[in-house]
Amino acid sequence: MKKLKETENILVLGIFLGVCAAIAALVLAYVAKVTDEPIKKMKMQEVNNALKEVLPAFDNSPGNNIYKKDGVTFYGAMKDGKLAAVAASGKTMKGYSGKIVAMVGLDLTGKIRTIAEVDGKKLSAVLITEQKETPGLGTVVCERKRQKTIISIFEKPGKDAHLPANNKILDQFADKEAGKTPWQVTKAGGKFDYMTGATISSKAVTGVVYNIAHTFAVNRVEIIKELSKAAK
Amino acid sequence: MSLIKDFTKGIWKENPVLVMLLGMCPTLAVTSNAENGLSMGVATTAVLLGCNIVISMVRNIVPKKIRIPVYIVVIATFVTVVEMLMAAYAPPAINKSLGIFIPLIVVNCIVLGRAEAFASKTGVVRSIMDALGMGLGFALALTALGGAREFLATGSLFQIKIIIPWSVDFMLWTSAPGAFIILGCFLAGMNKLNMRKAVKNGEVYIPPQGLDCRHCRLCDIGVEEEIE
Numbered sequence: 001m002k003k004l005k006e007t008e009n010i011l012v013l014g015i016f017l018g019v020c021a022a023i024a025a026l027v028l029a030y031v032a033k034v035t036d037e038p039i040k041k042m043k044m045q046e047v048n049n050a051l052k053e054v055l056p057a058f059d060n061s062p063g064n065n066i067y068k069k070d071g072v073t074f075y076g077a078m079k080d081g082k083l084a085a086v087a088a089s090g091k092t093m094k095g096y097s098g099k100i101v102a103m104v105g106l107d108l109t110g111k112i113r114t115i116a117e118v119d120g121k122k123l124s125a126v127l128i129t130e131q132k133e134t135p136g137l138g139t140v141v142c143e144r145k146r147q148k149t150i151i152s153i154f155e156k157p158g159k160d161a162h163l164p165a166n167n168k169i170l171d172q173f174a175d176k177e178a179g180k181t182p183w184q185v186t187k188a189g190g191k192f193d194y195m196t197g198a199t200i201s202s203k204a205v206t207g208v209v210y211n212i213a214h215t216f217a218v219n220r221v222e223i224i225k226e227l228s229k230a231a232k
Numbered sequence: 233m234s235l236i237k238d239f240t241k242g243i244w245k246e247n248p249v250l251v252m253l254l255g256m257c258p259t260l261a262v263t264s265n266a267e268n269g270l271s272m273g274v275a276t277t278a279v280l281l282g283c284n285i286v287i288s289m290v291r292n293i294v295p296k297k298i299r300i301p302v303y304i305v306v307i308a309t310f311v312t313v314v315e316m317l318m319a320a321y322a323p324p325a326i327n328k329s330l331g332i333f334i335p336l337i338v339v340n341c342i343v344l345g346r347a348e349a350f351a352s353k354t355g356v357v358r359s360i361m362d363a364l365g366m367g368l369g370f371a372l373a374l375t376a377l378g379g380a381r382e383f384l385a386t387g388s389l390f391q392i393k394i395i396i397p398w399s400v401d402f403m404l405w406t407s408a409p410g411a412f413i414i415l416g417c418f419l420a421g422m423n424k425l426n427m428r429k430a431v432k433n434g435e436v437y438i439p440p441q442g443l444d445c446r447h448c449r450l451c452d453i454g455v456e457e458e459i460e
Contacts, residue, residue: 006295017305024306038320039320042319046324134407136401149392
């Protein structure tokens, strides 16, 4: 053993390192095989959670009823054997730090769904599922996070605690239909509000939501047909 | 007795972040809130523990000439294992915010530093204690840094608002400059405490290298002291 430690024979050194790498590769291959299933499940669950929030009650698994068109993935929610609503997930690279992925719930006419009304304010079926925006600025545009306070953790959850929290920017899209002209924030001459300090994030979110709604509006007949077919 | 010492030295006396100034990349990058700091600390501790055990076991057969590449292979393997396990079982929110920093544990000097300075020279049991102590010290330092930054920025800790009327976030502390400022304050406080302790015991306090600004002649701080 002493000999091995002090060896300078380049062949022995090479073989030793090779054996180490081979053992490492074996360990990694084993762990990758074991965790493959849970990782897939985790990702699927994330998609399903988002779907559950933007869609009305459904009795199929929209995560498996998929149709892709122009870079947007459409999920069909069935109720009693009929297509009830569609969720769509699309991405943009125009965020302040690149990729933003949005999940939008649409009804069959192409309107963006309203999940609920809380205190007279509409809660739109728009979720940002992936983003890397600046914490505190861009994330304010993207996140629907319920604020926990030192008091609220001891209180009983309110009656709308199961709903996602409201978000001034995302909730503007409730009941909107995508027309021919792309949506713009007021700064760019449009009619949607934006968040001061996060103009780029607001623009990107507005753009991606429009893109999703517009893709659906243009290909509505085809998408509805495809998604209804998959369920039969 | 020495086992306990191996464990406790990482927490205060040789704290990897606040005394040895190792692993600054994750320290500054992920500590925007206490939760991230804690989970990064736990992930690093897991890697550190695995690496120290394996390296102290093979320390007598690894040829001296290629010990560093072998250590890196071991560390990279453990990091990838931790990464996969986190993707599979950790809460999605934590996995998302830490995702890009986990692979960086490979080049975290703490892990390689402990492998080279401790695990390659001592037995398995002592190496385990060392890894646990260092990991705990790292996790505590990161959680404290993250907590301080989160509290100063939003008035909350672990995402729970402590000061309720605090409505507008103070973004300086969660961004990069805030990380440097808070870390500087922590290091200064650590130095001050250690200096006071040394003076009380009648010893001469020598700040750790890199924490002492007196060898630099850009300003006059400390010059008079030396002349006296």
